[in-house]
Amino acid sequence: MxxxxxxxxxxxxxxxxxxxxxxxxxxxxxxxTEYAIYSSWARVFASCGHPLPLDLFNQCLGSGYTHWNPGDHLEQLTNRTFNWETINARRQEEIVRDLEHAxxxxxxxxxxxxxxxxxxxxxxxxxxxxxxxxxxxxxxxxxxxxxxxxxxxxxxxxxxxxxxxxxxxxxxxxxxxxxxxxxxxxxxxxxxxxxxxxxxxxxxxxxxxxxxxxxxxxxxxxxxxx
Structure with a gap:
């Protein structure tokens, strides 16, 4: 069978x-590539005292943040605004580092x-x-x-x-x-x-x-x- x-x-x-x-x-x-991208976001969320569950993050996978944006979600959670240009530049450096040998x-x-x-x-x-x-x-x-x-x-x-x-x-x-x-x-x-x-x-x-x-x-x- x-x-x-x-x-x-x-x-x-x-x-x-x-x-x-x-x-x-x-x-x-x-x-x-997605684990490195997820990990970069998880570190940003953790720095603000919030977890980033995988089932939540899955909303943006494959859609390029068009239908759900982690940054927008974090601002709603914290009631803060962030300098995303700086944060995303750092995230990109981390992603490139993590994927160096991929x-x-x-x-x-x-x-x-x-x-x-x-x-x-x-x-x-x-x-x-x-x-x-x-x-x-x-x-x-x-x-x-x-x-x-x-x-x-x-x-x-x-x-x-x-x-x-x-x-x-x-x-x-x-x-x-x-x-x-x-x-x-x-x-x-x-x-x-x-x-x-x-x-x-x-x-x-x-x-x-x-x-x-x-x-x-x-x-x-x-x-x-x-």
């Missing part, structure tokens, strides 16, 4: 086999290479900036594998709006229903669902408690697709 986890993996592999194109999220899916998450490079060998078109759709995403893709030597990279500074609404995924599908020349999305966040999973795309959700240590009920399949790691 197969377990629910095994059934989900088999379903995910079948989705991958059927896909005519694959669209990847970036943060938390290809590189474990690489691709397990299974990512092998999956991308296998898809490329099979001639499957690939794209990235992210609510982060091109500077951030393109910088990482180039640093990790995987940019050439992607036919399109769509980010928030392309002038599109961020996730959970489906616009980023729909634009990526358009750039790949594929109908949305034939593009498989790989996501790690609730907002990203919702965006893919709204775009009419099958979506495999792969939670990480920051997003593991989020709601993935809209996912077509949910697995534990990209390695399970190999």
């Amino acid at each position: 197969t377990t629910p986890d095994q059934t989900a993996v088999l379903k995910a592999r079948e989705l991958l086999h059927q896909a005519r194109a694959v669209i990847f999220d970036f943060d938390g899916l290809l590189v474990d 690489g691709l998450l397990p299974g990512a490079r092998e999956l991308i290479c296998r898809l490329a060998e099979a001639g499957t078109p690939m794209g990235v759709a992210s609510s982060s900036s091109h500077r951030w995403v393109d910088g990482w893709l180039n640093k990790l030597d995987i940019m050439p594998y992607f036919q399109t990279v769509v980010c928030r500074d392309d002038g599109l609404p961020v996730k959970p709006d489906p616009a980023l995924f729909l634009k990526a599908a358009e750039n790949l020349g594929m109908p949305p229903s034939q593009c498989l999305v790989l996501e790690d966040s609730q907002n990203g999973t919702t965006a893919a669902f709204r775009a009419g795309m099958p979506v495999i959700s792969i939670p990480n240590r920051v997003t593991e408690q989020a709601d993935f009920s809209l996912a077509t399949s949910k697995i534990r790691s990209l390695t399970e697709l190999l």
